[in-house]
Amino acid sequence: MSKPNNPFLKEDGTKCTCMDMLQQMLDSEVTNEQRDYFKQHLDNCMPCYKTYDLEMTIKELLKSKCCGGDVPPDLIIELQAQINQKIST
Amino acid sequence: MVEEKPHQKYTEKEKKEIFNSEFMPHIRSMYNFGFRLTFDRDDAKDLVQDTYLKSYRFIESFQKGTNAKAWLFRILKNSFINDYRKKSKEPSKVDYQEVETYYNSDEVDRQITPDLRVESLKDMIGDEISNALNSLDVDFRTVIILSDLEEFKYEEMAKILDIPIGTVRSRLHRARNLLKEKLSEYAKSMGYNKSNV
Numbered sequence: 001m002s003k004p005n006n007p008f009l010k011e012d013g014t015k016c017t018c019m020d021m022l023q024q025m026l027d028s029e030v031t032n033e034q035r036d037y038f039k040q041h042l043d044n045c046m047p048c049y050k051t052y053d054l055e056m057t058i059k060e061l062l063k064s065k066c067c068g069g070d071v072p073p074d075l076i077i078e079l080q081a082q083i084n085q086k087i088s089t
Numbered sequence: 090m091v092e093e094k095p096h097q098k099y100t101e102k103e104k105k106e107i108f109n110s111e112f113m114p115h116i117r118s119m120y121n122f123g124f125r126l127t128f129d130r131d132d133a134k135d136l137v138q139d140t141y142l143k144s145y146r147f148i149e150s151f152q153k154g155t156n157a158k159a160w161l162f163r164i165l166k167n168s169f170i171n172d173y174r175k176k177s178k179e180p181s182k183v184d185y186q187e188v189e190t191y192y193n194s195d196e197v198d199r200q201i202t203p204d205l206r207v208e209s210l211k212d213m214i215g216d217e218i219s220n221a222l223n224s225l226d227v228d229f230r231t232v233i234i235l236s237d238l239e240e241f242k243y244e245e246m247a248k249i250l251d252i253p254i255g256t257v258r259s260r261l262h263r264a265r266n267l268l269k270e271k272l273s274e275y276a277k278s279m280g281y282n283k284s285n286v
């Protein structure tokens with residue numbers, strides 16, 4: 001298999017560092033091509049592999065632990081009432 | 090945005106439709122954002138209520154079918170800064186000069202928390218992650234919420250926060266590092282260190 005072209009080139013034509021690629025991946029600011037390239041890069045770069053694994057674990061933890069919290073039911077009821085009142089007047 | 094002139098005309102029926110089908114579905118995310126900014130259920134409720142009433146009042150500056158979630162988040166963030174923060178007089182502790190310098194320094198390439206392991210994170214099944222997030226200064230907390238919890242893109246975040254994309258990126262980078270530092274403190278206090286991993 002031939003080595004794919006690096007899709008992580010900066011505007012000035014220079015290559016992105018591992019840190020740059022990692023951050024773009026974590027922030028979900030990548031194209032499909034960049035994602036594939038990075039996944040392959042992980043096989044050859046232990047620091048990236050370890051950091052990516054750690055960061056993704058944190059991301060998943062954040063999503064599962066910090067999104068909860070039920071909306072107070074009276075908030076929705078009050079809002080609907082306030083909006084309906086605006087419409088009728 | 091809230092200050093903007095209306096761009097479209099909606100009938101009362103259309104307004105109600107937009108409100109219910111495009112704004113209300115985001116109430117859970119909005120409430121969570123409000124709560125993570127204020128740490129108080131009543132304040133979060135007030136903030137969300139205020140935001141939704143504003144969104145209705147200025148609904149004609151919202152174009153139907155566009156990014157309602159980002160628009161609502163922006164109103165909430167502005168209400169928080171202009172109304173809530175003023176009332177509570179919470180000082181902003183972040184030194185942006187320091188943030189930008191940090192990002193441009195070599196320090197970024199250094200592994201900051203080499204002792205934080207995936208295994209120790211897996212044991213954080215309580216409130217550790219939530220507490221770590223809450224311990225961050227509000228501006229760092231906000232970018233983590235917007236990116237990791239709500240999956241906004243750089244461009245959307247730049248609009249919500251009124252800052253350039255480059256600043257979004259550097260602030261997010263710094264926020265992730267601060268979060269890792271906090272988590273590694275927890276990991277240490279839970280008994281993880283180099284000797285027993």
Ligand SMILES: [Zn+2]
Nearest residue numbers: 018045047048
């Ligand atoms: Zn690498």
